[in-house]
């Protein structure tokens with residue numbers, strides 16, 4: 001059913017790049033922010049490898065560590081605030097769209113009686129879900145704020161996905177993970193979920209597979 005193996009009863013969706021076109025907005029804002037700070041930043045390599053899918057502070061820490069820079073927490077918070085102000089401005093100016101294929105997939109999942117949760121590293125997830133009218137599809141939401149409240153480890157650790165499965169009352173082997181980020185598919189793999197769908201929005205099908213995706217699609221409509 002819906003391109004999933006038998007036994008899957010719950011679906012765990014990443015947001016940016018899986019349900020909405022906001023991954024590119026984040027990438028653009030990170031590039032501008034890091035380059036203003038004096039660090040050349042390549043989206044195809046640095047964003048994908050060090051930042052994509054991770055919690056805000058983890059992305060900053062991991063990218064700067066790759067340049068052998070290890071700033072104090074106050075500095076990481078400052079850079080994160082600059083980047084977030086820019087993301088919010090870009091979202092206000094450009095708007096946010098949900099992928100049509102993802103909306104149709106969620107409608108089909110709802111009609112099929114599958115449970116659904118959002119698992120996003122972003123602190124802006126609730127707002128993005130709301131403005132794209134996708135919140136109504138989600139029975140649970142584990143986002144950047146929930147992660148902080150509960151002290152969960154971020155992606156690529158599986159903890160946020162495991163928390164969402166627990167909230168839905170489903171064992172990991174009965175849940176499928178939908179992710180576009182390498183850190184996200186790695187989290188799905190590490191959590192021993194029943195199925196990991198890699199969503200290829202950045203021409204990285206091979207890398208998604210190598211990090212743990214069971215299948216890779218360009219759009220969720222391929223699974224309908």
Ligand SMILES: O=P(O)(O)OC[C@H]1O[C@@H](O)[C@H](O)[C@@H](O)[C@@H]1O
Pocket residue numbers: 015016023026027051052053054055056059084120121122123124125144181
């Ligand atoms: O800064 P926010 O909105 O809390 O988002 C954190 C991260 O959320 C992830 O979903 C994005 O892939 C990252 O690019 C982003 O950095």
